[in-house]
Amino acid sequence: MIFGGRAMAPGGDETAPVAEQLPGNQQASESPEPSAEVLKEKSMEELVQAYHDLPLMDAHNHNAAGGKYRSMIPKWDESGVDRIVLFGAVSEPAAEATDETAWEAYQNNPDRFIPFTSGINLLEQAGLDKLRKNLERGYFGLGEIAAASQYSPALAQVEWKTEHPMDGILPEIYALCAEYQAPVLLHIDPLNGTPVSKLQEALAAYPDTTFILAHANVFNSPGNLEAWLEAYPNLYADFFAGFTVFNPESANVLEDFIPVIRKFPDRIVLSTDSGFGLSSEELAIEAMYRLIDKLDDSELAERIAYSNMNGLIERQPATRTQLEKIRGLGGEDDSGLDLATLSKREAGEWLIRNGKEG
CATH class of the missing domain: 3.20.20.140 (Metal-dependent hydrolases)
Structure with a gap:
């Protein structure tokens, strides 16, 4: 995360990042409104519609x-x-x-x-x-x-x-x-x-x-x-x-x-x-x-x-812990699962669907 005011180090250059704060403790400087040039461009609604797919x-x-x-x-x-x-x-x-x-x-x-x-x-x-x-x-x-x-x-x-x-x-x-x-x-x-x-x-x-x-x-x-x-x-x-x-x-x-x-x-x-x-x-x-x-x-x-x-x-890939949980829930009998090629995402979603923490 970044902060709206630059903090320069002695001898630093314009590539030095600004200071940072965390959510819940933000003290960012006043944020600018979009410029006139930006306002002439497509509206947010038009952009969302244009790229909805x-x-x-x-x-x-x-x-x-x-x-x-x-x-x-x-x-x-x-x-x-x-x-x-x-x-x-x-x-x-x-x-x-x-x-x-x-x-x-x-x-x-x-x-x-x-x-x-x-x-x-x-x-x-x-x-x-x-x-x-x-x-x-x-x-x-x-x-x-x-x-x-x-x-x-x-x-x-x-x-x-x-x-x-x-x-x-x-x-x-x-x-x-x-x-x-x-x-x-x-x-x-x-x-x-x-x-x-x-x-x-x-x-x-x-x-x-x-x-x-x-x-x-x-x-x-x-x-x-x-x-x-x-x-x-x-x-x-x-x-x-x-x-x-x-x-x-x-x-x-x-x-x-x-x-x-x-x-x-x-x-x-x-x-x-x-x-x-x-x-x-x-x-x-x-x-x-x-x-x-x-x-x-x-x-x-x-x-x-x-x-x-x-x-x-x-x-x-699915982790050892995920695979052990799946096997413990009878996942080896699920014809839709190939435990040898299962991804972490697929394993997590299967565990969530079957009522066990992913």
Whole structure:
């Protein structure tokens, strides 16, 4: 997540990210209204209507915090957001509770919610054990986690953050995520200096791990993003279009990033970051549609809006814990199940349908 006012380090440049706060403790600066230029474009209603057949997934959403996801369901329905990667607090003990809230949402509606776990202590061995337990249980990824944060008034002091992306137990975490084919969503600030060099070290050392760089377009140049994606095929970019469209602190416009998106069509995912720093989450959803509209390419739009993130979910195999539960419920006698090829998603949905936690 990001914050609406820039926090510059001594000697920092315009690529340094803004400070960050968590849901429920937001103190964002006053959010701008859409510019006159934006108002001349299609309305939100027109965009939703134009792309109503396009599946749309929010790849980074904090609305497990405070159970806000419940009040967002009608808004997601109205705006055509089909699925949500859901978590809450970041790299602190409070995230353990929001992990459970995300799990509850998934249990009640597995077609819409994809739970990630962010309540992991990144500094102690117990965190690795907890992550394995959660991935075995059926969580689909790790994140958002604070892999580096120097300037955020919230994340710079969270109890479980690391100093850089190779600190603490992160190397062991990356190996574990590769074992489960689960992606890891990293918050990194600033996006320069040691945090970036250590990210590059991690990307090179763990080529079988899928890294998603959170809000990769925020206080970052298209050139930087292109270079990193070019160098590291295991890196994905979480694109928070709401920042680029509606936050006056952005030095770029959507058109600046479109060549990068076209060059790496399989490694960009779209997100709202729960509308952080904007006057509403709906603006962040609108910005996703504005990017889709500017692409003018239905195949590319479908990839970044849905298929890229969905592919990271669908590839994950059923876990040993899930398979043991299914066998215990007589799943081996279900002619519709092939336990040898069952995915984590399929296993979770079967368990939910059969009254056993997914």
